[in-house]
Structures are given as C-alpha cells and as structure tokens.
Amino acid sequence: MGISITGMSDLGQQAYEKLRVGILDGELPPGSPLSHRKLAQLFGISTIPVAAALQRLEAEGFVESRARAGTRVKMPTVGEISGNYIVREALESQAARLFAQSASPLQKQRLLRLANDLDKRYRRLDKQVTPSREAQAEVEKRHVEFHLEIARATGCQELVSAIEKSRVLLFNWLFSRSGEYVPLPQGWHTRLAEDLSSGQPLSADEAMRLHVTFRRDDILRHFAELEQAAEGKIERGPQHRKVSGTFATKLQNLPR
Amino acid sequence: MGISITGMSDLGQQAYEKLRVGILDGELPPGSPLSHRKLAQLFGISTIPVAAALQRLEAEGFVESRARAGTRVKMPTVGEISGNYIVREALESQAARLFAQSASPLQKQRLLRLANDLDKRYRRLDKQVTPSREAQAEVEKRHVEFHLEIARATGCQELVSAIEKSRVLLFNWLFSRSGEYVPLPQGWHTRLAEDLSSGQPLSADEAMRLHVTFRRDDILRHFAELEQAAEGKIERGPQHRKVSGTFATKLQNLPR
DNA sequence: TCTCCAAAACTGATATGTCAGATTTTGTTG
DNA sequence: CAACAAAATCTGACATATCAGTTTTGGAGA
Structure with a gap:
C-alpha cells in the first residue's frame, strides 16, 4: 500500500508510519488511547511531530480526537462502512471501465496471472480449518494489490490514490471478524480479470460492481x-483484546 | 461548500478557512508564497496553528511545501485536472444512480426546481457580453450546490464528502479562464434532473457522465x-497578477 | 454500599525560541 | 560585465513550557 507522497517532515512522517502500521496490523485496536505526550516519549521526540502525525491520521479517518479530552483509534460505524462501499464501488467500477477501454495486452496478461494466483491462495485458505491471522493478512494484502494493479493500469494517479484511501480504511476491520465468512466462488478473481479484459467498458463496470459488493451485506x-x-457497555474503559504486540502495552505502562 | 467536520483546533481551523477562501477566491493565485511566520503575524497567532492549517491544505492539494524552502499555492497540472475529472465522473455517476434509485418525489421536485433556476441564471449570463467575475462565481457556486444536492439526496455522507473534495479543487480554476467558453445547451441542467428522476439508474449514470465531461476537453x-x-519562464519569481484582494499584498509587504 | 463533588491527573492547543537547511544577496575576482 | 563564493536572510521543523478544558479519582456524607 505504497502511499508515497510525504507532505510531512521527517519525524512526523516516521511517527505517522509507525502509528499507521500499528493500527492496520491490529496492534492498536479501535478505542486505544493515543496520548500526544506518551507517544512522544515512546518515540523519543517532542509532541509537535506527534500532533502532526495524529492530525493526518484523523483526516484519513483512522483516529478521532476531541480537544483536550483525548485521541483514540477510531471504531468505524456501520454507516461509514456502508458509505465506504458506495464510494469504492464508484471508484473501482470506473477503473474497470478505463481498464477495459485502454489496457494493453501485456497489462491484461499480467492481471490474469495475478487473478489466478490470488484464486489459488484463497482456495488454499478455505481448505484450512483455522487459518492463521498472518496467512489471512497476507492474502488480503495481495487482494488489495490486485485491485490497485487494475487502477494503476489506467494511468490515472488520482484514481489510484482515491482507491487506496477508500480501501485502506477497511483493510483492518475486514478480516478481523470471527471466522464464519462465506467462501468466494470458484475462479472469482480470474473471471473478473477476464471480464475486464473483454474490452467492453460497460461489462467491466458491471462485473466490478458485483465483485465489490459481494460480501458487503454480510459484513455490514x-x-x-x-x-x-x-452500545451496551457505553465506553467501558479501553477495549482490551488479546494483542501480542508490544506497541499498545508499552503505551499503557508509560508513567507520563 | 460546507465542510463541517473540524478535525482541527480553533485557531488552526480559522487559519485554514481564511487561507482556503483566499485561494479559492483567487486572492492567493498559484505560486503565492505562504510563509509560516508571516501568516502567523498577519493572523495574530503563533506558527503552530498556521503549520497545522498548511499541512491540511497540502494534504488536500491546495498548496505544496518543501522542507525549509517554502510553501506556496499549488498550480495544478493538466494531469491532475484530468485525473480529477475521472474521479468526479466516477463519484457523481454513482450519486446519479442512487438518486434515480431511491430519491423521494419531494427530492426529485426540489432538484427540478434547482435545475430550472440554474438554467435561467446561465442563460442570463450568456446574454451578457462581459459578465463580471462575481456574477460568474455566484452562478458557479450554485452549480456546485446543485450537484451536492444530488449527492445529499442519496443519504450517503461519505459520497458527499468525496464529491465535495473533488469538486472544490476545480472551483477556482474552472472559471478563471479568459472568456471564450462554449455556452451550455438549452435546458442543460433541467434535462439532467429529468433523467435523474426517471427512476432508471443506468440512464441516470450515463446522463451524469455526459454532463460532467461536457467541457472537459476544452478546459484541459x-x-x-x-x-x-x-514552462517558458521557469519559476521566474512569484507570479504577479492583478489581484485586488488585500490578502496577498498584505503578505508581501510584511517585514518578517 | 452508594452518591456526589472537589482535587488531582491528564489531555490537546498554543506561544516562544532555537536550529539547520535552502535561498537570495552581495562582494570579489577574473 | 560575468562567474563564483561567502555571507546574510528566509524557511520549515522541532523542543520546551504553559494554559485551559476534560476526565479520573478519592473521600465525605447519606
């Protein structure tokens, strides 16, 4: 998920990236408090770059902050997830149109190969009774790459960025759900790649819409x-989960 | 263009809004230098909230900053404008689909009224030989509102925000062009509103795509x-334009 | 044990000052 | 007058300190 454009200074950028992966990897689950001072101490920097990092994370929807009350990792609402699906459907179907319209034979071939590989991995995952979190994350990461590859092939950087933003938001929560999830149909991505390579923008659009919204209702x-x-336990303390990471615990046990 | 969610503190928020309207109104044309200190002095605050405001403006694509070298109002490239059109087409056609699918009779009626009013104003503008910049800005602002009204009717806040962002970027540059612009067809918005009210999502989608891309090639x-x-004069000093605003001049003539 | 309230602890926002890098100006030399 | 280097100036990044809200806590009283 290479968001390249920095737009921030060195220390702020580093703090931003650390926090970002901490959140996306689940080391900092929703509700985790993120104190400017504690983070500054943990990172060995002042609160200024930390504040910059948190401000950016807030703008991107990863974090919510109330003035002089605290900052914490955001728990997305159903409404937001739903809205996110709508935006994603719009952006990715547009990418599908453009891909069908202008992708080169090489790009189509490459996409088909990626789709095939992806389907294999999903099949392998479905065979396992209790797939590890790491294995799920790995496949999911490749899934994101697959979709981004479609967008990149359009040559429109703005579209890529927009899709990146609306995808990343879900990356974490998506596969953090328990276990009971509907397996994907056979050759799910391969068929999508074929539809996109057909050269028919409208068919590609429709195929992508179906793809994006496939598990939407389940997830919602x-x-x-x-x-x-x-809702039952209204904000009863920080949501403790069995998290192995050293990030959250370090933060908790910090004196100031 | 009511972006409501603050995400920033009081002073930073105020600085952000001042700078934003300054840029969108053309008072701070592309290339204008935006010094942290000078702005802080001008606003009567410290550099901290100014830096926060500029960081946000940079993330939104309004300004560009190079560490320890300077911050200035950004001149968008053709590639960015083009990409913006692609993203807008995706988002607004999605809004059109949803509107056609689920708008209430009242919402449809309201949209038709807005469209009619808008067409009248455009017609009035076309009659004038040299319409004032203010008059153009006024109509353009209502045009944005018309499109946002469609998005709002979908009830999807995320879609509204996404469209707001991708529209606002063009707001200024769009009508800052000289004068020779192709007049809109008769009943241009009224017909769009009718298409959106037809109840056919696919027709609405297509109609909106045509609408969004109508003047695209001209503008590009x-x-x-x-x-x-x-490109000829590579960065030859700040791009001085005949700007009436007091904003830019105040900044220029500030000692420190 | 429960309720309520004041003090303590904590939080983000902001001001001030300093620093190192980038840019511009200036002085010098050919 | 051109070329170049040094110095003066400007810039954003950051550290430290302080402030005013917010939340938590620890009793006091019922």
Whole structure:
C-alpha cells in the first residue's frame, strides 16, 4: 500500500508510519488511547511531530480526537462502512471501465496471472480449518494489490490514490471478524480479470460492481452486531483484546 | 461548500478557512508564497496553528511545501485536472444512480426546481457580453450546490464528502479562464434532473457522465496552454497578477 | 454500599525560541 | 560585465513550557 507522497517532515512522517502500521496490523485496536505526550516519549521526540502525525491520521479517518479530552483509534460505524462501499464501488467500477477501454495486452496478461494466483491462495485458505491471522493478512494484502494493479493500469494517479484511501480504511476491520465468512466462488478473481479484459467498458463496470459488493451485506450485518454489543457497555474503559504486540502495552505502562 | 467536520483546533481551523477562501477566491493565485511566520503575524497567532492549517491544505492539494524552502499555492497540472475529472465522473455517476434509485418525489421536485433556476441564471449570463467575475462565481457556486444536492439526496455522507473534495479543487480554476467558453445547451441542467428522476439508474449514470465531461476537453486544452506558457519562464519569481484582494499584498509587504 | 463533588491527573492547543537547511544577496575576482 | 563564493536572510521543523478544558479519582456524607 505504497502511499508515497510525504507532505510531512521527517519525524512526523516516521511517527505517522509507525502509528499507521500499528493500527492496520491490529496492534492498536479501535478505542486505544493515543496520548500526544506518551507517544512522544515512546518515540523519543517532542509532541509537535506527534500532533502532526495524529492530525493526518484523523483526516484519513483512522483516529478521532476531541480537544483536550483525548485521541483514540477510531471504531468505524456501520454507516461509514456502508458509505465506504458506495464510494469504492464508484471508484473501482470506473477503473474497470478505463481498464477495459485502454489496457494493453501485456497489462491484461499480467492481471490474469495475478487473478489466478490470488484464486489459488484463497482456495488454499478455505481448505484450512483455522487459518492463521498472518496467512489471512497476507492474502488480503495481495487482494488489495490486485485491485490497485487494475487502477494503476489506467494511468490515472488520482484514481489510484482515491482507491487506496477508500480501501485502506477497511483493510483492518475486514478480516478481523470471527471466522464464519462465506467462501468466494470458484475462479472469482480470474473471471473478473477476464471480464475486464473483454474490452467492453460497460461489462467491466458491471462485473466490478458485483465483485465489490459481494460480501458487503454480510459484513455490514456483522458490524451492526458489533456496534450493538459495544452500545451496551457505553465506553467501558479501553477495549482490551488479546494483542501480542508490544506497541499498545508499552503505551499503557508509560508513567507520563 | 460546507465542510463541517473540524478535525482541527480553533485557531488552526480559522487559519485554514481564511487561507482556503483566499485561494479559492483567487486572492492567493498559484505560486503565492505562504510563509509560516508571516501568516502567523498577519493572523495574530503563533506558527503552530498556521503549520497545522498548511499541512491540511497540502494534504488536500491546495498548496505544496518543501522542507525549509517554502510553501506556496499549488498550480495544478493538466494531469491532475484530468485525473480529477475521472474521479468526479466516477463519484457523481454513482450519486446519479442512487438518486434515480431511491430519491423521494419531494427530492426529485426540489432538484427540478434547482435545475430550472440554474438554467435561467446561465442563460442570463450568456446574454451578457462581459459578465463580471462575481456574477460568474455566484452562478458557479450554485452549480456546485446543485450537484451536492444530488449527492445529499442519496443519504450517503461519505459520497458527499468525496464529491465535495473533488469538486472544490476545480472551483477556482474552472472559471478563471479568459472568456471564450462554449455556452451550455438549452435546458442543460433541467434535462439532467429529468433523467435523474426517471427512476432508471443506468440512464441516470450515463446522463451524469455526459454532463460532467461536457467541457472537459476544452478546459484541459486551456490548461495545457497555460502550462506551456509557464514552462517558458521557469519559476521566474512569484507570479504577479492583478489581484485586488488585500490578502496577498498584505503578505508581501510584511517585514518578517 | 452508594452518591456526589472537589482535587488531582491528564489531555490537546498554543506561544516562544532555537536550529539547520535552502535561498537570495552581495562582494570579489577574473 | 560575468562567474563564483561567502555571507546574510528566509524557511520549515522541532523542543520546551504553559494554559485551559476534560476526565479520573478519592473521600465525605447519606
């Protein structure tokens, strides 16, 4: 997920990246408090670049901050997830149109290969009874790459950035759900790649829409349940989860 | 263009808004230097909230900053404008689909009224030989509102925000071009509103795509010329233009 | 044990000052 | 007058300190 453009100074940039991977890897689950001072101490820098990093993370929707009350990792609402799907559907179907319209034979071939590889990995994952979190993350990361490859082939950098933003937001929450998820149909991505390579923009558009919204309702239902569960205990302390990472614990046990 | 979510503190928020309207109104034309200190002095605040405001403006593509070298209002490239059109087409056609699918009779009626009013204003503008910049800006602002009204009717806040961002970027440059612009067809917006009210998502999608891309090629050509003209004199000092605003001049004549 | 409230602890926002890098100006030399 | 280097100036990045809200806590009283 190479977001390249820095737009921030050295220390701020480093803090931003650390926090970002911390959040996306699940080391900092939703609700985790992110104190300017504690982070500054943890990173060995002042609060200024930390504030810059957190401001950017807030603008990107990873974090929510209330003035003089605290900053914490954001728990997305069902409404936001749903809205995100709508935006993603718009952007990715547009990418599909452009791909069908102007992709070179080489690009089509490359996409087909990626799709095939991806389908193999998903099949392998479905065979396992209890796939490890790492294995799921690995495949999911390649899935994102697959979609980004379609966007990149359009040659429109703005479209790539927009898709990156709307995809990344879901990256974490998507596969953090329990286990009961509907397996993908046989050759799910291969068929999509074929549709995109057909040269028919409208068909490509429609195929991508179906692809993007495939598990949407399942996931929305899942999050609606989570939301209700969280509603019962209104903000009862930081949401402790069994997190192995050293990040969150270090933060907790920091004196100041 | 009501972007509501603050995400920034009081002073930083105020600085952000001042700079933003300064840029969008053309008072701070592309290339204008934006010094942290000078702005801080001008606003009567410290450099911290100014830096926060500029960071946000940079993330939104309004300014560009090089560490320890300077910050200035950004001149968008043809590639960026073109990419912006692609993203806008994706988002607005999606809004059109949803509108056609789920807008209430009241919302449809309201949209038709807005479209009619808008067409009248454009017609009035076309009659004038030399319409004032203010008059153009006024109509353009209502045009943006018309499109946002479609998005709002979908009930998807994320879609509204995404469209706001991709529209606002063009707001200024769009009508800053000389004068020779192709007049819109008769009942241009009214017909669009009718298509969106037809209840056919696919027709609405297609109609909106045509609408969004109508003057695209003209504008891209215009900016390509501007870009070439600017290329000749490589960064020869700040691009002085005849700007009436007090903003830029105040900044220039500030001692420190 | 429960309720309520004040003090303590914590939080983000901001001001001031300093630093090193980038740019511009200036002085010198050919 | 051109070329070049040094110095003066300007820039954004960052550290430290302080402030005013917010939340938590620890009793006091019921």
